[in-house]
Amino acid sequence: MYSQKVRVAVNGYGVIGKRIADAVVAQEDMELVGVVDISSDWRIKVAVQKGYPVFASDSEAADLMRIAGIPLAGTLDDLLKRVDVVADATPKKVASSNLEKYRAAGVKSIFQGGEKHSLTGHSFVAQANYETALGRDTTRVVSCNTTSIVRTLGALKSAGILKKARGVLVRRATDPWESDHSGVMNTVVPEKDIPSHQGPDAQTVIPDLDVITIAVKAAHTTSHLHSWSVQLTRSASRDEVLEAFRKAPRIAFLRMDEGMVALNSTLEMMSDLGRPRGDMWEVGLWEDNLTVQDDELFYNYQVYNQAIVVPETIDAIRALTGIEKDGMKSIARTDQALGLVHMFVENTKSL
């Protein structure tokens, strides 16, 4: 049904939306028809400079944006007539009311992890349940933290060694660009409810996952850090566990003995590697830090919340439109186009 490239709209040109837009442009089988927003400041002007057709959310927003000098190609309604699928990256309160609009326009839709599973009835992580999304009209990509959990625990589960997992999520308090009454200063804020929502969220993708998380918010903006205690089904060796993680897509190893010692050294490395915006789409898991004691496994990894869900969104586009039936092939195509790796620099230390 798609002899041409899949025609994609991105609704919401924020932290995630602008990255989805760039990722779509990088795919040979997709076309970015337009991006939608309501803002009129430098952020949307960069989209204009990149040559992305800009659409206003509605006519009210259109008026404001025109006054601000933003050249518009139309409104969201105009754009929906010209695309096959929309990646929705609007703020939480807006997104749920958009689904009706997308359905009415006959456009498939992908929502982000801030939305509830019940909005779409389907939650997506490419390497876990790609095939269940084939041909659906809508899905939601799970949150950054949940994506990382599904990737990693999914790998252990596939290796047949996962019994149950208990994790502590040390979350960044706000994104690096924010400066308006945002975040926290010089403190740590434990989340009110235990378990936090990532466990149940992961179960919308892998239903029988035995996982409970405690989440806290800490005084940094660089990424989330996860610390995991995993009960294995039996004793295992480090090598066996590392091999399970190696087989899975989108997990890359960090090594402390290589100087990758903290969240910010990873980000410096991403910058040096020329990653767009210094992004990391992979789960960054510390390899030499990982420890196995009998049938228990302990490890830390880094979740770059601003980008980790972007490759998932690209694969969701293929699944919903059905232009690729095989999840692993879609993953390979996306990863090649974006430049995901298993190893950031050549590892010359012994395991």
Next chain:
Amino acid sequence: MYSQKVRVAVNGYGVIGKRIADAVVAQEDMELVGVVDISSDWRIKVAVQKGYPVFASDSEAADLMRIAGIPLAGTLDDLLKRVDVVADATPKKVASSNLEKYRAAGVKSIFQGGEKHSLTGHSFVAQANYETALGRDTTRVVSCNTTSIVRTLGALKSAGILKKARGVLVRRATDPWESDHSGVMNTVVPEKDIPSHQGPDAQTVIPDLDVITIAVKAAHTTSHLHSWSVQLTRSASRDEVLEAFRKAPRIAFLRMDEGMVALNSTLEMMSDLGRPRGDMWEVGLWEDNLTVQDDELFYNYQVYNQAIVVPETIDAIRALTGIEKDGMKSIARTDQALGLVHMFVENTKSL
């Protein structure tokens, strides 16, 4: 042997030492004979203003301190002749060489948690092993984190419901007063080795404790946060678990529904309660946040690293000198003198 008050010296008037000095002064059965340091800036001048006799570490330090105008009562060697016990709060590299000096002077000694168990052959947490310290010539009080672990897991163990505990320690990166190339900025740094040292350290006090910790350093100075996943011996109710914690000394409850939502709100409360230096000596455990699921227990607590070991040090003075044979009585006396509580404000919410 101590018809008079026990005569105490504090060697090292830093973050911990200055607090030990004040705590000794607050005890009716102890006398602070002097404090020892090498610095000559405002920090030691405050000690002078408080009327604490100040001794120099050695004659070199004495010269420098005199030049700076610090009135000295002598050197450490002079002070050792006039005391029964010394609380050593010197930096790590210095402390171990001090033990010989103390022994040679026939003075009992208490070291802090930065020292290894092997230095003294004995590690101390009042509510866990007070009696094993009676009459010894030396002991070490375990670190702030380890102290909190022994108090809390010890309480669960005493209640007969502890099987094993896995914790993540989100540590403050440096102390609030530091400004010289200290700490970390906008990042989280996982510790290189898993398990971190607190588990084995706790086992020097309660040998059969099954505990493993992962530690990370985060971008705040306010206190440490601990997140725990505990495997119980059987299913239990929240009430049962809370009761076990309530029975233990030196654990106080925080409640999120009372506005105690983060490390820094606790510290604001300590200030408002008129605590000296806004200190908290208790483990601050979030009561309404604590969750039990079948035979698993999850909770968060706060460790005020600058003061939590101070009451332990006071009890160690009594144990070593034997002026109190009963640990619980020493604890009661210390807690009463300092003002430790079980509840910071009256709890008018239901459990």
Next chain:
Amino acid sequence: MYSQKVRVAVNGYGVIGKRIADAVVAQEDMELVGVVDISSDWRIKVAVQKGYPVFASDSEAADLMRIAGIPLAGTLDDLLKRVDVVADATPKKVASSNLEKYRAAGVKSIFQGGEKHSLTGHSFVAQANYETALGRDTTRVVSCNTTSIVRTLGALKSAGILKKARGVLVRRATDPWESDHSGVMNTVVPEKDIPSHQGPDAQTVIPDLDVITIAVKAAHTTSHLHSWSVQLTRSASRDEVLEAFRKAPRIAFLRMDEGMVALNSTLEMMSDLGRPRGDMWEVGLWEDNLTVQDDELFYNYQVYNQAIVVPETIDAIRALTGIEKDGMKSIARTDQALGLVHMFVENTKSL
């Protein structure tokens, strides 16, 4: 008219209000009749524990507070019948509507620096214009930054050497206790308008002050830092300038060569000195850092925003009620009761 102690109410038991309450209690010629708030969490419970009669803002708030178990002595309207003056420390949007209520109750009122000069028609800094407040029904104490400007530039003006002053205010982004979407992280935010409001605000107290400030918000919570470039009327020596500052009340010297090297070392010192909440009411001006070059003067000082306006508020109570006609005497009485100093520790270094 006040043979008894002046009867005082504090409306708003927040960062400033709770400190005003304590300061009133410390004065021999004042009586704290009650504090008013709408909150029902730990913050007001500490007031209850301290024995402060608590009043609800209105009957709606009273209902909520009673449900939460806060013992109430009445509402604001009840309290206003029993006091001579109210120190208003409510949030900005609330305060301006309160003035009518106070006037209707025949109660004198003091507002804080967040309110505009036009609300009361009078702005107050004790050492600058105490006498102009005598017998007025209302005044506002200027903001923390403005208070520091009036104290310091006022001192130079009194010494006859001030021509004009240009300052940069590096402000703390939020208060230490805040953790709810508050502050900024890892950035500096320049204020949109130059000059910032402190210059014009200072001119409501000293009208002919030639002062312009640029303000920025930085990533700390500890206090504000001011950096000043002052054009003198003529060449002067460091000694002459320091003498001008020494003569003024409520300016105390910090010395870098004593280890007072940063905002947080000052706060550590306040804690060690046993200041309530580790507060500093004085402007903390770095003495050895101050530099004179010909007829230009450069210096840095620290403004502890949570407390600096408290002694001013106490003096305003005396001025409005007229129980003390002489500003310097009121200042002396307040400073003695609270414990303000000119020198934190004995200065043994040469000037």
Next chain:
Amino acid sequence: MYSQKVRVAVNGYGVIGKRIADAVVAQEDMELVGVVDISSDWRIKVAVQKGYPVFASDSEAADLMRIAGIPLAGTLDDLLKRVDVVADATPKKVASSNLEKYRAAGVKSIFQGGEKHSLTGHSFVAQANYETALGRDTTRVVSCNTTSIVRTLGALKSAGILKKARGVLVRRATDPWESDHSGVMNTVVPEKDIPSHQGPDAQTVIPDLDVITIAVKAAHTTSHLHSWSVQLTRSASRDEVLEAFRKAPRIAFLRMDEGMVALNSTLEMMSDLGRPRGDMWEVGLWEDNLTVQDDELFYNYQVYNQAIVVPETIDAIRALTGIEKDGMKSIARTDQALGLVHMFVENTKSL
């Protein structure tokens, strides 16, 4: 003398060095022959992956690097035989001893701003004194802060309206990648000496500049912020001042009304614009924030310390080797190759 491209070595592959290397590669008239370092972790491995020939500082370093698996093309001494000029970006203590080595090898050299003016006898800012560097054997590029001062005050001086300038520098405490006892936490640290060194440093480039700065270190890593109070020679309009800045190279305007409100929003914009490492080489000066009052001028600007000196270093290569005699032509060539701009996004707001 240089019919071929100028052959360049970069000694020190750190924050500045790695950027100089990339900038040299971007120039058509230069060739990066090799980079030199002593490290063997991920940072130098990225250089290897980029295809940069890596040389060890000396044979000791070579041994360690080889053990770590870093492929080496030789040592510094080998490299010096094959280049015309070396850009030295080594740590302060190392750099000064390198000059003799470079001279002995007959290689021209450029040092960074951490070195003293006396090391080379010449200090360089392309738009201020390019021609004075022609044919010299060595120069130093001034520091990031000083570079920004020379560019901006130089522009005002060229417009004939600068009398004197007084600035406050709010410096970042450490670089974004650092995590080892680096930086400060939750405080501001004023520098001990006033004036700070940037004024005298700027005078090594523009000798009669009347400039005094106060510097403080704040709790962020994102860039430095400068706040300036400038005394003009006469009254001027905003437009006149803005025009002076517009005429100068390497100053770009930020606008708060476009959402560029803080240091971190600028960096987000650089990322979105696809700048390598999200770098900004220009002084980022807030246009709508700039204020003129009679004959006084006030403004804020941002100094991206990790990159601002890189274009200067490129121009210094041309000046020392003499391959371009005209400073403005070298600047144009460098700026075009790197992609410097005067305006980041199209300004659709009125001035």
